[in-house]
Amino acid sequence: MEAVNSALSQTLRDDMYEVIVVKNFEDSVIDSSLDRLGVRSIVSREVQVGAKIREGVNLAQNTLITFLEDDDLYAPERLEAVAQAFADDGVGYYHNSQTHIDRYGREIQATHPDPTHPKQIKVSNQVKHQVFRSRLNSEAYANTSSIAISKDVLLPWESQLSKIRRAPDLFIFLCAVTNSFKINRFKWIYAIWGYRRAEKLFT
Numbered sequence: 001m002e003a004v005n006s007a008l009s010q011t012l013r014d015d016m017y018e019v020i021v022v023k024n025f026e027d028s029v030i031d032s033s034l035d036r037l038g039v040r041s042i043v044s045r046e047v048q049v050g051a052k053i054r055e056g057v058n059l060a061q062n063t064l065i066t067f068l069e070d071d072d073l074y075a076p077e078r079l080e081a082v083a084q085a086f087a088d089d090g091v092g093y094y095h096n097s098q099t100h101i102d103r104y105g106r107e108i109q110a111t112h113p114d115p116t117h118p119k120q121i122k123v124s125n126q127v128k129h130q131v132f133r134s135r136l137n138s139e140a141y142a143n144t145s146s147i148a149i150s151k152d153v154l155l156p157w158e159s160q161l162s163k164i165r166r167a168p169d170l171f172i173f174l175c176a177v178t179n180s181f182k183i184n185r186f187k188w189i190y191a192i193w194g195y196r197r198a199e200k201l202f203t
Contacts, residue, residue: 011076020060050164
């Protein structure tokens with residue numbers, strides 16, 4: 001519910017986006033809370049993480065998709081930043097930096113970009129393969145909750161997406177690299193990498 005509440009507590013007008021929860025369990029307390037908040041929720045019987053993502057994407061009415069894992073949070077300005085990034089019709093993929101917190105909300109590690117690099121990198125289709133090799137690397141895709149993508153980029157690969165067992169962030173990024181849209185990467189921190197995963201990485 002912390003993840004859901006962070007998605008609902010955005011500076012972006014609430015009539016500009018929808019929240020869909022895909023989970024693999026039923027819980028009367030959580031389900032009633034989601035109903036009260038007006039959040040659409042489904043119980044997935046799929047095993048693969050990619051298949052669960054596909055279910056959520058296919059339910060979404062909007063053409064722009066962004067993800068939030070249950071142990072992550074959005075910064076309040078995150079969706080507004082995503083909307084601004086996609087204001088350029090040619091953009092098909094977006095990624096922002098993130099910070100890591102512990103179970104008490106204390107920062108463990110933040111991604112502090114190289115100050116010599118611009119805070120925003122917009123990559124055209126013509127050069128993105130070359131740029132990917134030289135600069136984008138894992139900073140362009142790490143953490144699914146830091147990604148937004150156009151349905152037009154992702155859906156041509158939905159059958160392959162359904163087979164993804166792990167690292168959906170890398171797969172989603174590769175969909176963008178192989179498409180004809182631009183890539184827009186912000187180095188602002190708009191996602192908070194949740195404590196459960198962070199503790200596994202840094203303790």
